[in-house]
Amino acid sequence: MSTDVLLSKPWNNAFFNGDWVEVSGNRVPVIEPATGDSLSSIVLATADDIYHASKEAAAAQKTWLSMPPRERSAIFYRAADYFDEHAEEFAMYIARETGGIFQKGQHEVREAATILRLAAHMALEPNGLTLPTTAGRTSVAKRIPHGVIGVISPFNFPLILSIRSIAPALATGNAIVTKPDPQTPVTGGFMLALAFEAAGLPKGLYQVLPGAVEAGEAVCSAPEIGMVAFTGSTAAGRKVGEACGRNLKKVSLELGGKSSLIILEDADLDVAASNIAWGAYFHQGQICMASGRILVQESVAKALTAKIVEKAQHLPVGNPTTKQVALGPLINETQLQKVDSIIKDTVAAGATLEVGGTYEGLFYSPTVLSGVKPGMRSFEEEIFGPVANIVSFSTDEEAIEMANNTEYGLSGAVISANVSRAQKIASQLHVGLLHINDQTVNDECINPFGGCGNSGNGNAVGGPSDWDTYTHWQWMTVKEQATAYPF
Numbered sequence: 001m002s003t004d005v006l007l008s009k010p011w012n013n014a015f016f017n018g019d020w021v022e023v024s025g026n027r028v029p030v031i032e033p034a035t036g037d038s039l040s041s042i043v044l045a046t047a048d049d050i051y052h053a054s055k056e057a058a059a060a061q062k063t064w065l066s067m068p069p070r071e072r073s074a075i076f077y078r079a080a081d082y083f084d085e086h087a088e089e090f091a092m093y094i095a096r097e098t099g100g101i102f103q104k105g106q107h108e109v110r111e112a113a114t115i116l117r118l119a120a121h122m123a124l125e126p127n128g129l130t131l132p133t134t135a136g137r138t139s140v141a142k143r144i145p146h147g148v149i150g151v152i153s154p155f156n157f158p159l160i161l162s163i164r165s166i167a168p169a170l171a172t173g174n175a176i177v178t179k180p181d182p183q184t185p186v187t188g189g190f191m192l193a194l195a196f197e198a199a200g201l202p203k204g205l206y207q208v209l210p211g212a213v214e215a216g217e218a219v220c221s222a223p224e225i226g227m228v229a230f231t232g233s234t235a236a237g238r239k240v241g242e243a244c245g246r247n248l249k250k251v252s253l254e255l256g257g258k259s260s261l262i263i264l265e266d267a268d269l270d271v272a273a274s275n276i277a278w279g280a281y282f283h284q285g286q287i288c289m290a291s292g293r294i295l296v297q298e299s300v301a302k303a304l305t306a307k308i309v310e311k312a313q314h315l316p317v318g319n320p321t322t323k324q325v326a327l328g329p330l331i332n333e334t335q336l337q338k339v340d341s342i343i344k345d346t347v348a349a350g351a352t353l354e355v356g357g358t359y360e361g362l363f364y365s366p367t368v369l370s371g372v373k374p375g376m377r378s379f380e381e382e383i384f385g386p387v388a389n390i391v392s393f394s395t396d397e398e399a400i401e402m403a404n405n406t407e408y409g410l411s412g413a414v415i416s417a418n419v420s421r422a423q424k425i426a427s428q429l430h431v432g433l434l435h436i437n438d439q440t441v442n443d444e445c446i447n448p449f450g451g452c453g454n455s456g457n458g459n460a461v462g463g464p465s466d467w468d469t470y471t472h473w474q475w476m477t478v479k480e481q482a483t484a485y486p487f
Helices: 047-066 069-085 088-096 102-121 158-171 184-197 213-221 234-244 269-285 298-311 335-349 396-402 417-428 461-468
Strands: 014-016 020-022 027-031 038-043 127-129 138-147 148-151 175-179 207-210 225-231 250-254 259-263 293-299 353-354 369-370 387-393 413-417 433-436 471-479
Touching: 014 184, 014 259, 020 250, 020 293, 027 148, 027 184, 038 184, 047 148, 047 175, 047 207, 069 088, 069 102, 069 158, 069 184, 088 102, 088 158, 088 184, 102 184, 102 413, 148 213, 158 175, 158 184, 158 335, 175 213, 175 413, 184 207, 207 269, 213 234, 225 234, 234 250, 259 269, 259 471, 269 387, 269 413, 293 298, 293 417, 298 353, 298 369, 298 387, 335 353, 335 369, 335 387, 353 417, 387 396, 387 413, 396 417, 413 417, 461 471
Parallel strands: 148 175, 148 225, 175 207, 225 250, 259 293, 259 413, 293 387, 369 387, 413 433
Antiparallel strands: 014 020, 027 038, 127 138, 138 471, 353 369
16 A cells, blocks of 8 residues: 555645646645644635636536546546555544544545445436326436536535535536635545546546635636535535525535434433443534434433543543544634633533533543533534533423424434334434434435434435435437427
């Protein structure tokens, strides 16, 4: 396995359009959260940069459609093999750029290779239907690509949350202009560029331009871009949705969450504590599906809280690239201060700080708050930090009411020895992702992933939903010859 593919840093002060194009402009460093050191340097894309890339992508897309499907499919297989060949190196870079543990980086690389192979299959799938019609006429419904798709991805799982849109969108015949978060440009865009470059993807089809708000607005307004796939916060998603609406673009919004994990009194408390710790603390809680509320039946709340506190006290925190840790740093100082202020305000409102609530640098200790109630910030807001919020309830009906007492609707879970009871509760939760006897952080890349309420706009990505998301229907009829009408 090569171990130096990333050392040359071809993305330093460059965009990717099939070639590495050095650009001038607003240069910013990419900071490693665990150390504060600079990993590389990028140029932030302007609106004009996005408009130019969109035109290039639109031209390349026409050639892409004329390529035989087997040749397109082979490119995805070669790109997947590239991720396999550089798996350990890529995983370590993901850990450095995102602040996640090495195992998280390994997971992102494995999923990326799988998603590319799914795209290779997708390029060879049927893309239409023959419809019933009158004699002498053929009626066909076909799936047609949008043309150019804009992808805007976040910092937390940047490789997966980019490639899950990019790969199927390309496989269905589209070109891509992607704007990764400037905090994670390599993981969110340039890493895949390396793979596509090695795999022989035609020039112009995949454009990578990291940028800030100006670039995001341009993605939503560029006339060549027919659809935007956005993953990020609900606040930013509203702006993307509004801009796409003004410009009559299709938009897929995968947004935030305040997901409830419900623990009934008949649950195995040791197993429940393990699920809670994973759902609340994995990747420092910087996951849209994180178990943001732990709803515990009051008869076992005290005992379970003690077990969660013990878990939190023994989860090591530190630099994930140099130590064997469970939690790394938060992404930046702004996010850390937001987490800390929510915790402090919730305690001031009457909750109990059982453990945690401290930090050093960007490393926030695993925190447990008990006595959390509706109206407190930890109950209401998406924290995006390592906080287990313990909320007690007495009846199943109260648990359902509390779980649904949110503007979000992404993920929900119920743990109980009584599966029928758990299913009855779960069936009344207003969420797009639902798990019985599991925690809320689940995604298998072949499932439709999407939420309701302020967690999304009804679209889903992944698995059976991809054809619907990245293409539109075209109806076509054919007669052997034109026939007269009675006018």
